[in-house]
Amino acid sequence: MASIWTLQFHPISLQPSIWVSKHQTHLNFVKLRPEFRFISGSSKQLNRKFVLGAYSGSPSDPDEPAVKTQTITVAVKDQLSKLHGTINSFPPLVFVMNRYGGSNLAIGLCIAIALLVIAVRVYAARKLRHRTPGSVADLVRRGQLRSDRRGISRPLKYEDPFNNPMVKVGKSNSTVEMCGKVYRLAPVTLTEEEQAIHQKRRSRAYQWKRPTVFLKEGESVPADVDPDTIRWIPANHPFATTASDIDEDLAQNNVYQKHGVPFRIKAEHEAMQRKLEALQSEQKLNNLMIDPRNAKDFERPFKEHPRSREQVEQSSFNNQTSDSMPPTSDPAPISVESNSSSEETQKL
Amino acid sequence: MLSLHNPFPTTPKPSLNLNSSTPPFSTTFKPHFPNTLKPPKPHKPHFATRTQSLLQYNRKPQLAGETPRVVVITSGKGGVGKTTTTANVGLSLARLGFSVVAIDADVGLRNLDLLLGLENRVNYTVVEVLNGDCRLDQALVRDKRWSNFELLCISKPRSKLPIGFGGKALVWLVDALKSRQEGSPDFIIIDCPAGIDAGFITAITPANEAVLVTTPDITSLRDADRVTGLLECDGIRDIKMIVNRVRTDMIKGEDMMSVLDVQEMLGLSLLGVIPEDSEVIRSTNRGYPLVLNKPPTLAGLAFEQAAWRLVEQDSMKAVMMEEEPKKRGFFSFFGG
Numbered sequence: 001m002a003s004i005w006t007l008q009f010h011p012i013s014l015q016p017s018i019w020v021s022k023h024q025t026h027l028n029f030v031k032l033r034p035e036f037r038f039i040s041g042s043s044k045q046l047n048r049k050f051v052l053g054a055y056s057g058s059p060s061d062p063d064e065p066a067v068k069t070q071t072i073t074v075a076v077k078d079q080l081s082k083l084h085g086t087i088n089s090f091p092p093l094v095f096v097m098n099r100y101g102g103s104n105l106a107i108g109l110c111i112a113i114a115l116l117v118i119a120v121r122v123y124a125a126r127k128l129r130h131r132t133p134g135s136v137a138d139l140v141r142r143g144q145l146r147s148d149r150r151g152i153s154r155p156l157k158y159e160d161p162f163n164n165p166m167v168k169v170g171k172s173n174s175t176v177e178m179c180g181k182v183y184r185l186a187p188v189t190l191t192e193e194e195q196a197i198h199q200k201r202r203s204r205a206y207q208w209k210r211p212t213v214f215l216k217e218g219e220s221v222p223a224d225v226d227p228d229t230i231r232w233i234p235a236n237h238p239f240a241t242t243a244s245d246i247d248e249d250l251a252q253n254n255v256y257q258k259h260g261v262p263f264r265i266k267a268e269h270e271a272m273q274r275k276l277e278a279l280q281s282e283q284k285l286n287n288l289m290i291d292p293r294n295a296k297d298f299e300r301p302f303k304e305h306p307r308s309r310e311q312v313e314q315s316s317f318n319n320q321t322s323d324s325m326p327p328t329s330d331p332a333p334i335s336v337e338s339n340s341s342s343e344e345t346q347k348l
Numbered sequence: 349m350l351s352l353h354n355p356f357p358t359t360p361k362p363s364l365n366l367n368s369s370t371p372p373f374s375t376t377f378k379p380h381f382p383n384t385l386k387p388p389k390p391h392k393p394h395f396a397t398r399t400q401s402l403l404q405y406n407r408k409p410q411l412a413g414e415t416p417r418v419v420v421i422t423s424g425k426g427g428v429g430k431t432t433t434t435a436n437v438g439l440s441l442a443r444l445g446f447s448v449v450a451i452d453a454d455v456g457l458r459n460l461d462l463l464l465g466l467e468n469r470v471n472y473t474v475v476e477v478l479n480g481d482c483r484l485d486q487a488l489v490r491d492k493r494w495s496n497f498e499l500l501c502i503s504k505p506r507s508k509l510p511i512g513f514g515g516k517a518l519v520w521l522v523d524a525l526k527s528r529q530e531g532s533p534d535f536i537i538i539d540c541p542a543g544i545d546a547g548f549i550t551a552i553t554p555a556n557e558a559v560l561v562t563t564p565d566i567t568s569l570r571d572a573d574r575v576t577g578l579l580e581c582d583g584i585r586d587i588k589m590i591v592n593r594v595r596t597d598m599i600k601g602e603d604m605m606s607v608l609d610v611q612e613m614l615g616l617s618l619l620g621v622i623p624e625d626s627e628v629i630r631s632t633n634r635g636y637p638l639v640l641n642k643p644p645t646l647a648g649l650a651f652e653q654a655a656w657r658l659v660e661q662d663s664m665k666a667v668m669m670e671e672e673p674k675k676r677g678f679f680s681f682f683g684g
Contacts, residue, residue: 254480
């Protein structure tokens with residue numbers, strides 16, 4: 001089966017005459033098969049040998065197929081030599097380049113180096129400015145110092161919003177160009193009479209009095225109160241308080257306080273102080289009561305006595321009840337333990 | 349959106365005052381046109397003119413009214429931009445050199461600290477001050493970026509504030525801030541919660557003036573009208589309006605009410621018109637208000653101008669309506 005190959009590589013010397021000859025001869029189809037053969041040696045030339053096979057004879061006569069093969073060797077060497085030739089045909093240009101290229105190159109190199117040095121220096125200076133250790137700028141950056149109060153800082157240069165260079169006003173002062181769009185200035189037409197008319201309209205439409213009495217649902221309305229000033233608070237209102245936790249006068253004093261410790265903090269601190277003092281006084285009392293020398297006299301030999309057992313059980317029961325009772329004033333367990341220990345010593 | 353600054357000052361200053369709002373560009377009484385394309389070139393070295401050139405850039409608005417100016421920022425409808433306005437206007441005022449205390453009066457849903465990026469620094473709130481757990485100065489959170497800006501939160505979530513003296517508590521707070529050792533702040537800005545119930549009543553109690561934030565849609569306008577009526581009933585007469593989230597392209601296509609239509613419906617003076625800007629969301633995510641962006645965005649510029657007008661108790665005299673850009677001729681390529 002003959003097949004026609006499409007050529008991937010077209011050497012210069014390949015002529016289409018092969019195809020022409022195909023048509024000129026009596027051959028019906030041409031078989032073309034590329035074969036690659038590397039020539040041994042140092043050269044890396046590629047010799048291609050195209051095996052051309054032609055089948056003569058008409059398809060109607062399959063009895064006498066005549067195949068004539070012609071081997072055509074195309075030397076690529078010719079191509080390279082031709083390339084060399086074209087390059088060598090431009091000797092003046094090469095010569096010129098060789099003559100002037102060196103100094104141009106040197107100049108360009110010097111300029112590039114200079115620019116690079118400048119860029120590196122600017123970058124280093126900028127980094128140094130930011131990384132100067134322990135400078136006042138660090139304090140300003142951290143918010144410890146206010147930059148606007150420093151005498152060395154640059155004064156604020158604030159652009160005038162009415163004189164912005166981005167806004168271009170037309171010569172007749174009636175058009176404004178801004179961000180690629182053109183605007184026309186239309187004067188405001190509201191007069192004072194119109195304003196007064198609107199105010200009268202609103203005063204007729206919206207009758208409202210500021211609420212001064214806030215009542216919860218179910219409360220009775222006081223007799224001398226204007227009903228328009230009453231505001232009813234629903235029971236499920238998120239901002240309603242069921243009881244006034246804060247005294248009004250106290251709240252006002254808290255707002256006006258300028259120095260010193262805030263009221264609640266002070267109250268909590270004083271309460272804590274009192275508690276500590278109370279604890280300390282109790283501990284002193286306990287220390288006075290418990291005498292280590294006397295404690296030995298209270299020791300008894302271990303005896304299985306029903307009466308002592310009852311006492312021990314009672315004391316343990318008392319201890320349990322005293323432990324289970326919640327502390328009324330403070331959550332510290334120390335006082336409970338001291339109480340229980342004092343009870344034990346008292347019983348013993 | 350920007351407004352045309354009044355080029356003709358009604359009271360020409362006879363002397364070159366450093367605190368003058370009109371930049372002393374020359375010694376004669378020439379009207380100053382601030383709408384220039386380029387900044388004026390500095391003059392030759394002469395001490396007086398060099399100072400004037402600096403003042404041209406560093407001019408400060410003149411504070412009008414009695415200090416402290418207690419301003420409540422309210423809207424009625426939620427989500428129109430009250431907290432964003434409070435944060436940006438407050439920081440703009442601080443940047444202009446005024447001492448500002450911003451109070452987040454939303455008892456249950458606290459947001460102002462998030463917008464300012466101070467959420468990790470809020471340890472004490474007004475509830476703790478009332479309870480006596482801390483002093484008022486301990487509950488104030490000072491912004492490290494602008495040391496003359498302080499934040500005070502009413503309460504932490506899940507804590508209760510007695511309704512009875514909620515409004516009184518704010519009055520005491522304002523009074524205590526007036527009499528503090530560092531001096532009274534120039535501005536106390538109260539971020540009001542949405543709605544018209546107890547939180548709203550509490551927030552507006554100590555206020556002398558109000559800024560009503562609204563968007564150009566009918567639901568917001570109806571609520572804004574109601575809130576304006578309640579404010580006027582409570583005795584607050586100085587009410588100005590900021591129209592937020594304006595889309596000039598939709599106004600041009602008549603899909604959105606124009607700012608002048610909004611003004612016609614509400615009958616309030618305009619403090620500012622803020623265009624829709626996606627940078628608002630990004631700045632919220634960063635905890636870095638819009639007005640601190642460099643270069644400033646359109647919305648940031650608009651907030652700065654609104655802050656300027658708030659200081660001077662001024663209002664907008666004109667608004668900007670988008671138009672078709674001019675068709676340029678063939679030779680405009682050459683700079684025509």
